[in-house]
Amino acid sequence: MDLAMFLSVIIGAIFVNNFILSKFLGLCSFIGISKETKPAIYMGISVTFVTTCASIITWAIYNFILVPFHIEYLRTISFILVIASFVQLVEIVIKKFSQALYRTLGIYLPLITVNCAVLGVAVLNSEMFFKRGINTLTSFTMSALQGFCVGLGYILVMLFMSGIRERLELCDIPKSFKDAPIAFIIASLMSMAFMGFSGFRF
Amino acid sequence: MKKLFKEFFKGIGSENPIFRLVLGLCPALAVSTSVVNGLGMGIAATFVLLGSNIIISLIRKFIPDQIRIPCFIVIIATFVTIVELAMKAYAPELSKALGIFVPLIVVNCIVLGRAEAFACKEDVLASMLDALGMGVGFTFALLLISAIRELLGNGTFLGFLILKNFDPILYFMLAPGALLVIGLLIGGINFLSSKRRSA
Amino acid sequence: MxxxxxxxxxxxxxxxxxxxxxxxxxxxxxxxxxxxxxxxxxxxxxxxxxxxxxxxxxxxxxxxxxxxxxxxxxxxxxxxxxxxxxxxxxxxxxxxxxxxxxxxxxxxxxxxxxxxxxxxxxxxxxxxxxxxxxxxxxxxxxxxxxxxxxxxxxxxxxxxxxxxxxxxxxxxxxxxxxxxxxxxxxxxxxxxxxxxxxxxISLRVPLSYIGTVGIITWVFGKEGFFKGDFIFNILAGGIILGAFFMATDYVTSPLTKKGKIVFGIGCGVLTAIIRLRGGYPEGVCYSILFMNAAVPIIDRFTKTKKYGFIKK
Known part of the structure; x- marks a missing residue:
């Protein structure tokens, strides 16, 4: 395995092209659920789990069904359907086997279906790793890795943001800028800090 | 008749999806680097909204309640695919500029939100006007954001050079600029409406 | 004082x-x-x-x-x-x-x-x-x-x-x-x-910051493994200014002693990585901003010690 490509996917997905801060994917949930640390972390974990699994499943669909039959134009429909049913399935399984886990994560799962980050990573994988010259094994590993790291990047930013917003409760922010506006401005400044990572080479 | 007008105009003003409901942000921020891109995305999303709202409203009585969300998603995804293919064929430049954000209209919370909150309960005409209003409101917000970003970040509007002898502020062309613009806009709108209320 | x-x-x-x-x-x-x-x-x-x-x-x-x-x-x-x-x-x-x-x-x-x-x-x-x-x-x-x-x-x-x-x-x-x-x-x-x-100011943040940059640039420096010119890396660029005058800012750095050290190490790691591998020649500014964003979380996870609780 090419170590340089490996590292660049990891650093790329977590820092350089962080889904929230530079691609704006999953922004709605980011603004909505980052008011407190605990829910933010649970949401992050759920998202990571789903992006990883969704990357693997959509890879299989793209590689074994869409590409061989030349029906790539069905990508959007098939991906979103698979993601939606997968999330539903996870919800049912968790509900069946662990009530405690369901109580903590349950309310976040339906939200994930319409989280752009999940479909985003699936579409991005299919565009990044299915060019000519990349073999099947690489594209599978890279897709799964990218799915996982996108989730990690999501957790990282959620963690920072929720910490900051908990602290903001005590700050004298202009009234019109409370909640969403200040969250966007902080996200802007965080995005600026993350830009220090641009141009990484391995 | 009055009610129908209200359905149309609420999307533009009091329930503007971006500034008021804070929904559908990913495309609003990601593609708003130029007015042309913003307009393209706005029209594409409006088309999907309109199509899916009409269809869902038409067949709302036949959709079983338990599986309504998957049904909505299939209908929405169909319209998104139509837009995707049409854009690739007739506006390849725009399609390239908007990139993965065209397929991502599927998960745009506005579209699913309107299906769930409005189209599956109301008749076709009302749903149509609701979709049009939301679409116009979304497009208007996109135009505003992208006009600010293009003007400050590139000194141009619709590609024409407006600000001469001006060093463009690159910040607004990049990701942080988008977040800043929307933060300041929402804050500004809050401020103006709170002022109006107290006056 | x-x-x-x-x-x-x-x-x-x-x-x-x-x-x-x-x-x-x-x-x-x-x-x-x-x-x-x-x-x-x-x-x-x-x-x-x-x-x-x-x-x-x-x-x-x-x-x-x-x-x-x-x-x-x-x-x-x-x-x-x-x-x-x-x-x-x-x-x-x-x-x-x-x-x-x-x-x-x-x-x-x-x-x-x-x-x-x-x-x-x-x-x-x-x-x-x-x-x-x-x-x-x-x-x-x-x-x-x-x-x-x-x-x-x-x-x-x-x-x-x-x-x-x-x-x-x-x-x-x-x-x-x-x-x-x-x-x-x-x-x-x-x-x-x-x-x-x-x-x-206390020395916790600056020393952990500068020390981390020194160690990383020494081990992974461009002159070779364990041969990096760490003195050069500490003296050149803005680390002295950043570590002593900006990373120590009361408002934007952690309040706990342990947190300060974590903060300094974090800044150091990021600065060194950006310098060695990043697109920018210097990373002090971005590193400190990045770690500023992490401060509330660092404070949160390092503050329990303050009250003298013993974890069971």
Missing amino acids: SKLTVSPSPHIKSSQTTNKIMWAVVISLIPAGIAGVYIFGISSLNVIAFSILSCIFTEALFLKLRNKDPKAVLDGSAVLTGLLLAYNLPPQTPFWIPIVGGMISIALGKQIFGGLGQNIFNPALVGRAFLQISWPVYMTAWKNPRWWPDAISGATPLAKKASVHFSYMDLFLGNRPGSLGEVCVIALLIGVAFLLVTKI
């Missing part, structure tokens, strides 16, 4: 103490400013003046808009922000660069969060990063020291394709192109000594 208490937010300090600290830090920065003006000429003085004036003006404007006591403009924090911003700029810029930078620093970096003591990010660095991203051309037009034959150079010692060799002495005294206030290490250290004697 010896009775300073540093406690978790919210910060309620008497204005007396805050003022004293702010002005003391301003004073400690003066030697580096004099060195900068001496090395790069009068243009640096313009940068400093425009930057400070812009910060004071913006601060006054916000205080007026929000109906606060206008006298707070003299608490020294705006002057300090302006000074630090200027020290992070090239010694010769178009006059409006420090002005815009000052406005951004105060407005976006500080006042939008509610003013003194409530900001999340270091205001001066917010301004500097905004300028760096918006006008990269002006922000990398380095000027050579006055006595060099050609006035404008392209590269600081940290540039990836640096052609000139700098001795440690050059770097220590500031005989090199670079940001206005970062070049003269000896002048900065005089200020540091003052801050240490008056107990305004």
Whole structure:
């Protein structure tokens, strides 16, 4: 395995092209659920789990069904359907086997279906790793890795943001800028800090 | 008749999806680097909204309640695919500029939100006007954001050079600029409406 | 001065103490400013003046808009922000660069969060990063020291394709192109000594920061495994200025002792990674901003110890 490509996917997905801060994917949930640390972390974990699994499943669909039959134009429909049913399935399984886990994560799962980050990573994988010259094994590993790291990047930013917003409760922010506006401005400044990572080479 | 007008105009003003409901942000921020891109995305999303709202409203009585969300998603995804293919064929430049954000209209919370909150309960005409209003409101917000970003970040509007002898502020062309613009806009709108209320 | 208490937010300090600290830090920065003006000429003085004036003006404007006591403009924090911003700029810029930078620093970096003591990010660095991203051309037009034959150079010692060799002495005294206030290490250290004697800063953040950068650049340096030139990496660039004067800012650094060390190490790791592998030659500004964002979380996970609870 090419170590340089490996590292660049990891650093790329977590820092350089962080889904929230530079691609704006999953922004709605980011603004909505980052008011407190605990829910933010649970949401992050759920998202990571789903992006990883969704990357693997959509890879299989793209590689074994869409590409061989030349029906790539069905990508959007098939991906979103698979993601939606997968999330539903996870919800049912968790509900069946662990009530405690369901109580903590349950309310976040339906939200994930319409989280752009999940479909985003699936579409991005299919565009990044299915060019000519990349073999099947690489594209599978890279897709799964990218799915996982996108989730990690999501957790990282959620963690920072929720910490900051908990602290903001005590700050004298202009009234019109409370909640969403200040969250966007902080996200802007965080995005600026993350830009220090641009141009990484391995 | 009055009610129908209200359905149309609420999307533009009091329930503007971006500034008021804070929904559908990913495309609003990601593609708003130029007015042309913003307009393209706005029209594409409006088309999907309109199509899916009409269809869902038409067949709302036949959709079983338990599986309504998957049904909505299939209908929405169909319209998104139509837009995707049409854009690739007739506006390849725009399609390239908007990139993965065209397929991502599927998960745009506005579209699913309107299906769930409005189209599956109301008749076709009302749903149509609701979709049009939301679409116009979304497009208007996109135009505003992208006009600010293009003007400050590139000194141009619709590609024409407006600000001469001006060093463009690159910040607004990049990701942080988008977040800043929307933060300041929402804050500004809050401020103006709170002022109006107290006056 | 010896009775300073540093406690978790919210910060309620008497204005007396805050003022004293702010002005003391301003004073400690003066030697580096004099060195900068001496090395790069009068243009640096313009940068400093425009930057400070812009910060004071913006601060006054916000205080007026929000109906606060206008006298707070003299608490020294705006002057300090302006000074630090200027020290992070090239010694010769178009006059409006420090002005815009000052406005951004105060407005976006500080006042939008509610003013003194409530900001999340270091205001001066917010301004500097905004300028760096918006006008990269002006922000990398380095000027050579006055006595060099050609006035404008392209590269600081940290540039990836640096052609000139700098001795440690050059770097220590500031005989090199670079940001206005970062070049003269000896002048900065005089200020540091003052801050240490008056107990305004502690060594936890700076030492863990500089130590981490040193170790990483030594182990993974471009000269080879365990052969990196770590002295060069510490002296060149803005680490001394960043580690002692900006990473130690009370408001934007952790409050716990353990947290401070975590914060310093984090800054160090990021700076070293950006320098060795990143697209920018220098990473001090971005690293500190990044870690600023992590401060509330660091505080959260390091504070339990304070109450003397034993984990079971």
